[in-house]
Amino acid sequence: MTMSNTGGRRRAPTIHDVAREAGVSRGTVSRVLNGGHYVSPAAQEAVNAAIRKTGYVVNRHARSLITGRSDSVGFLLTEPQERFFEDPNFNVLLRGCTQALAAHDIPLLLMLAGTRDERRRITRYITAGHVDGVLLVSSHSGDPVAEELRAAGVPLVACGKPIGLGSKVSYVAADDRDGARDMVRHLLSLGRRRIGVVTGPPDTPGGVERLAGYREVLAEAGLPADERLVVSGDYSRASGEAGAERLLERAPDMDAVFVASDLMAQGVLAALHRAGKRVPEDIAVGGFDDSPAATAATPALTTIRQPWDRISNEMVRVLLAQLGGEDPAAVILPTELVRRESA
Amino acid sequence: MTMSNTGGRRRAPTIHDVAREAGVSRGTVSRVLNGGHYVSPAAQEAVNAAIRKTGYVVNRHARSLITGRSDSVGFLLTEPQERFFEDPNFNVLLRGCTQALAAHDIPLLLMLAGTRDERRRITRYITAGHVDGVLLVSSHSGDPVAEELRAAGVPLVACGKPIGLGSKVSYVAADDRDGARDMVRHLLSLGRRRIGVVTGPPDTPGGVERLAGYREVLAEAGLPADERLVVSGDYSRASGEAGAERLLERAPDMDAVFVASDLMAQGVLAALHRAGKRVPEDIAVGGFDDSPAATAATPALTTIRQPWDRISNEMVRVLLAQLGGEDPAAVILPTELVRRESA
DNA sequence: TTCTCTACTGTGAACGCTCACAGAAGCATG
DNA sequence: CATGCTTCTGTGAGCGTTCACAGTAGAGAA
Numbered sequence: 001m002t003m004s005n006t007g008g009r010r011r012a013p014t015i016h017d018v019a020r021e022a023g024v025s026r027g028t029v030s031r032v033l034n035g036g037h038y039v040s041p042a043a044q045e046a047v048n049a050a051i052r053k054t055g056y057v058v059n060r061h062a063r064s065l066i067t068g069r070s071d072s073v074g075f076l077l078t079e080p081q082e083r084f085f086e087d088p089n090f091n092v093l094l095r096g097c098t099q100a101l102a103a104h105d106i107p108l109l110l111m112l113a114g115t116r117d118e119r120r121r122i123t124r125y126i127t128a129g130h131v132d133g134v135l136l137v138s139s140h141s142g143d144p145v146a147e148e149l150r151a152a153g154v155p156l157v158a159c160g161k162p163i164g165l166g167s168k169v170s171y172v173a174a175d176d177r178d179g180a181r182d183m184v185r186h187l188l189s190l191g192r193r194r195i196g197v198v199t200g201p202p203d204t205p206g207g208v209e210r211l212a213g214y215r216e217v218l219a220e221a222g223l224p225a226d227e228r229l230v231v232s233g234d235y236s237r238a239s240g241e242a243g244a245e246r247l248l249e250r251a252p253d254m255d256a257v258f259v260a261s262d263l264m265a266q267g268v269l270a271a272l273h274r275a276g277k278r279v280p281e282d283i284a285v286g287g288f289d290d291s292p293a294a295t296a297a298t299p300a301l302t303t304i305r306q307p308w309d310r311i312s313n314e315m316v317r318v319l320l321a322q323l324g325g326e327d328p329a330a331v332i333l334p335t336e337l338v339r340r341e342s343a
Numbered sequence: 344m345t346m347s348n349t350g351g352r353r354r355a356p357t358i359h360d361v362a363r364e365a366g367v368s369r370g371t372v373s374r375v376l377n378g379g380h381y382v383s384p385a386a387q388e389a390v391n392a393a394i395r396k397t398g399y400v401v402n403r404h405a406r407s408l409i410t411g412r413s414d415s416v417g418f419l420l421t422e423p424q425e426r427f428f429e430d431p432n433f434n435v436l437l438r439g440c441t442q443a444l445a446a447h448d449i450p451l452l453l454m455l456a457g458t459r460d461e462r463r464r465i466t467r468y469i470t471a472g473h474v475d476g477v478l479l480v481s482s483h484s485g486d487p488v489a490e491e492l493r494a495a496g497v498p499l500v501a502c503g504k505p506i507g508l509g510s511k512v513s514y515v516a517a518d519d520r521d522g523a524r525d526m527v528r529h530l531l532s533l534g535r536r537r538i539g540v541v542t543g544p545p546d547t548p549g550g551v552e553r554l555a556g557y558r559e560v561l562a563e564a565g566l567p568a569d570e571r572l573v574v575s576g577d578y579s580r581a582s583g584e585a586g587a588e589r590l591l592e593r594a595p596d597m598d599a600v601f602v603a604s605d606l607m608a609q610g611v612l613a614a615l616h617r618a619g620k621r622v623p624e625d626i627a628v629g630g631f632d633d634s635p636a637a638t639a640a641t642p643a644l645t646t647i648r649q650p651w652d653r654i655s656n657e658m659v660r661v662l663l664a665q666l667g668g669e670d671p672a673a674v675i676l677p678t679e680l681v682r683r684e685s686a
Numbered sequence: 687t688t689c690t691c692t693a694c695t696g697t698g699a700a701c702g703c704t705c706a707c708a709g710a711a712g713c714a715t716g
Numbered sequence: 717c718a719t720g721c722t723t724c725t726g727t728g729a730g731c732g733t734t735c736a737c738a739g740t741a742g743a744g745a746a
Contacts, residue, residue, distance in 0.1 A: 012472065014732055025696045030734060038694055057471035061413070062732035064404040066701045075453070091434065098455050102464070107473075109450045110418070112441050121445070128400035129355065130450075237639070266639065296580070296609065296639070357702055368726045373704060381724055405702035409731045 013054040022050035033058060073101060073319060074131040076111045076122065078138040078145050089289060089308060090137065093159060096312025097135055104320065108135075119145050127152045133319045135159070155322040157315045161205040161330070170328040172314040176206055179304040179335035180213025183258050183286040186302070186337055188221055192256035192284055196229040198243035198268060200260045207232065210260045210288060229254065233264050240267025248275055255283055256343065262287040262294045265301055269342070284343035299341035307333050356397040365393035376401060416444060416662060417474040419454045419465065421481035421488050432634060432651060433480065436502060439655025440478055447663065451478075462488050470495045476662045478502070498665040500658045504548040504673070513671040515657040519549055522647040522678035523556025526601050526629040529645070529680055531564055535599035535627055539572040541586035541611060543603045550575060553603045553631060572597065576607045583610025591618055598626055599686065605630040605637045608644055612685070627686035642684035650676050 019029045024043050031039050032047040039047075050056070064070050075097055077090070098108050109131055113119045123145055126134060133155035136146055143164065149156055150169050158171040187195050197214045200207030211232075215225065228250040233239030240259060244267065247254055259265040265287035269279060277283050279299055287294055287303035294301035314331045322328060362372045367386050374382050375390040382390075393399070407413050418440055420433070441451050452474055456462045466488055469477060476498035479489055486507065492499055493512050501514040530538050540557045543550030554575075558568065571593040576582030583602060587610065590597055602608040608630035612622060620626050622642055630637055630646035637644040657674045665671060 015734095016732080026733080027696055027735090028694085031695090034734080040694060043695080057467060059408070059471075059732050060473060061404045061407040062701090063734070064701095065402070065408055065703085065732080066734045068701085070404070072452075094453070095455060098453050102455070102461065105464070107452045107454075107468075109415075110437070110441050110453045111450075112438060112445070118445065121448070124400060125450075128402075130403060270641075298613075358704095359702080369703080370705090370726055371724085374725090377704080381722095383724060386725080402702050405731090406704070407731095408702080408733085409704045411731085 012059070013056045014059070015056070017054050018047065018050045018056045021054055022046040068129070069132050070130055071105075072107045072109055072131050074109045074111050074126060074134045076113060076126075076134050076136050076138070076145070078113045078119070078136070078143050089291060089306070092308040093137065093312050096309050097316055100313050100316035104316075113145055123148050126154055132323050133157070135315050135319060136162075138162075155319060157319040157322070159311065159315060163203060163205060163208075168328055170318050170322060170330065172311050172318060172331040172333070173205065174306040174311065174335050175332050176209035176335075177213040177216075179288065179306070179337075180210040180258065180260075181217050182335065182337045183288070183302075183304055184214050184217040186339075187256045187258060187284055187286055187343060188217070190256070190280075190284055190343065193223060194229070194251065194254045195223075195256040195258060196247045196251060196254045197231070198240055198247070198257060198259045198264055199230065199232045201234050202232060206235075206260060206288075210258075214258055226251070233260070233267075235261045235264060237263050237267040240264030241271045242267075244268040244271035245275075248272075248277075256286070257283060258286045258288075260288050262289045262291045262297070262301055262303055265303070265342075266293050266297050269297055269299075269301075280341065280343050286343045290338050294338070294340070297342070302340045302343035303338050305336040305338050307335070355402070356399045357402070358399070360397055361390065361393045361399045364397055365389040411472065413473055413475050414448075415450045415452055415474050417452045417454050417469060417477045419456060419469075419477050419479050419481070419488070421456045421462070421479070421486050432632060432649070435651040436480065436655050439652050440659055443656050443659035447659075456488055466491050469497055475666050476500070478658050478662060479505075481505070498662060499671075500662040500665070502654065502658060504552075506546060506548060506551070511671055513661050513665060513673065515654050515661060515674040515676070516548065517649040517654065517678050518675050519552035519678075520556040520559075522631065522649070522680075523553040523601065523603075524560050525678065525680045526631070526645075526647055527557050527560040529682075530599040530601060530627055530629055530686060531560070533599070533623075533627055533686065536566060537572065537594065537597045538566075538599040538601060539590045539594060539597045540574070541583055541590070541600060541602045541607055542573065542575045544577050545575060549578075549603060549631075553601075557601055569594070576603070576610075578604045578607060580606050580610040583607030584614045585610075587611040587614035588618075591615075591620075599629070600626060601629045601631075603631050605632045605634045605640070605644055605646055608646070608685075609636050609640050612640055612642075612644075623684065623686050629686045633681050637681070637683070640685070645683045645686035646681050648679040648681050650678070 015026050015029050019026045023046060028039060028043050029047050031037065032044055036044055060071060075094060101108050111122050113122045126149060134149060136156055136158045138146060146162055147164065156169050158169060160173045161171050162169055184195060197211060199211040202208060218225065231243040231246050233243045247257065257268055259268050265285055268285055272279055272283055279285050285301065287301040290303045290305035294303045310333050318329050318331060358369050358372050362369045366389060371382060371386050372390050374380065375387055379387055403414060418437060444451050454465050456465045469492060477492060479499055479501045481489060489505055490507065499512050501512060503516045504514050505512055527538060540554060542554040545551060561568065574586040574589050576586045590600065600611055602611050608628055611628055615622055615626055622628050628644065630644040633646045633648035637646045653676050661672050661674060
């Protein structure tokens with residue numbers, strides 16, 4: 001009667017135990033574990049049975065030691081922390097990436113690099129090869145971590161087009177410009193002609209591209225470019241509130257606002273409410289993101305849906321392709337107008 | 344002229360290189376790396392200089408292979424996914440844990456186990472020793488993953504008291520009952536006497552304890568227990584809305600509601616607004632959590648703050664203590680009443 | 687037959703580290 | 717002067733895997 005796998009918590013079974021159980025050599029077990037090429041069907045089956053019987057699980061440390069790969073990837077957040085809190089997009093993205101990676105049996109290491117010290121530590125950790133690649137969430141330009149990682153040759157996929165870096169870095173992004181165009185066209189179709197905009201920070205792709213889309217459509221419609229109708233925020237609720245106040249002051253005849261994020265749009269709604277403006281009767285409001293904030297708002301926000309589930313899937317796909325030796329790639333995904341009450 | 348660390352990306356320096364550079368043996372370098380006991384000051388310094396010069400970073404896989412530890416911990420979420428989205432507490436908790444662990448140079452693996460298959464995979468992964476311990480977020484009772492991990496002897500710290508499990512599992516929780524007591528006492532102090540409650544699911548500690556606190560205070564105040572004033576939700580906004588409607592129907596003379604989460608309280612506010620009730624004039628509303636939803640609501644919610652930053656710190660502290668050989672422990676942290684407009 | 691090719695299998699040698707052990711040196715104690 | 721103790725150092729072994737290589741068997745071609 002031999003010792004079996006149940007109970008005892010003695011020692012985890014190794015590839016050796018499996019080999020003995022299956023009556024083959026370590027090499028054959030290893031081959032089965034790694035795709036099963038050059039293994040006879042009989043051996044294949046014997047090994048699988050032995051694995052089930054012993055409850056064998058590969059020791060990833062031993063594997064990594066020799067392969068040099070870690071079979072894990074990092075999810076790196078270099079944003080200032082308040083965004084992480086307030087922006088529901090991060091949650092969706094994080095969850096999507098975790099799941100997409102889990103499907104490949106690849107664990108995700110969460111890394112927060114808010115301070116200088118943290119950045120140094122994390123950079124060291126990553127460049128030491130403790131992860132095979134990095135999913136980067138950092139829309140601000142001039143991110144030193146991103147640049148260092150790129151220089152060190154770490155496979156990298158950014159979420160949103162990285163402004164500072166060269167073209168050699170992969171990214172996945174929603175079509176910000178096209179989304180903005182859709183929204184502004186929608187506002188025009190409602191008969192609005194004095195359309196304001198609260199855009200994002202000018203060092204983020206969302207800030208730049210959404211504003212560009214807005215300007216393009218107005219120009220195409222033959223409307224004058226009026227800089228009094230343009231203010232910028234930082235994607236926070238508070239900045240939306242402040243932005244709306246400034247707009248109302250500078251352009252009291254405004255009849256619509258395009259806001260570059262739902263969270264800011266919440267702030268805008270609050271400011272308009274305080275100013276006695278009815279939405280959408282007096283002023284139509286269009287958001288961006290289709291976050292939970294959009295449905296939570298009163299009135300519910302008409303907004304642009306970013307395909308976050310597809311974005312996370314694509315980020316993982318592109319990163320894995322890169323780990324497999326493929327070249328960096330840029331992926332741009334279409335957005336969708338979601339009509340609710342605010343416009 | 345010897346090959347130096349800069350450029351070339353040839354091969355990462357090993358402990359061997361450091362030893363040669365410092366003129367000592369591998370063993371001495373290893374001792375320096377692991378606390379520096381039994382190392383002469385001279386050797387200590389030589390090794391540190393060599394580490395700086397070579398840019399050496401320890402290979403964690405090699406270390407883990409021999410120590411059997413992975414020097415990483417898992418953050419396991421077995422909640423249904425919508426909570427992860429909607430509840431901002433998870434973000435604060437996740438961020439806090441990541442940072443607290445980073446201070447000990449321990450990476451955090453994010454694990455989502457929503458479906459049966461995912462649960463199986465994750466359990467296998469964890470029990471195989473790929474993480475040293477687990478921070479568990481799963482308030483629902485009868486969680487099969489938690490039970491399996493406990494049975495397998497995996498060091499575990501839960502967030503919130505795990506209902507199903509025995510007392511051998513560590514947890515960190517806010518004092519739900521006391522927080523509820525504070526809120527209900529506050530409502531009483533405002534002169535309210537017909538106080539309703541929208542509690543959480545009865546299989547969560549929040550659902551049980553907050554309701555218990557509510558009942559205790561009413562009893563202590565000599566008020567009758569009226570089951571028409573008690574409904575339960577699932578912490579979602581929608582369930583708060585439905586709960587408020589049911590309360591209004593069953594107890595039209597209600598003059599206050601204690602809601603077991605801010606998110607549900609948002610729903611309650613919406614329902615009250617629709618029913619033409621003014622808050623706080625007609626009905627005072629008290630929330631729980633002090634989440635961003637509390638300030639976003641109109642009127643801003645009076646609520647109970649849970650010390651999430653302390654909770655995450657304590658979770659990590661208790662887990663690390665357990666990894667160091669200490670026994671499981673329960674930590675209960677005080678809450679705080681935050682007065683705003685709604686009550 | 688003999689040779690070559692393909693499909694499959696087993697065996698040492700790493701990978702980079704820690705741990706146990708042996709041994710050296712210094713100093714106090716018997 | 718031996719003995720013990722403490723502090724420090726180097727060395728071999730081995731953690732569990734993969735990889736390169738050598739080798740076997742069987743099929744088909746010369």
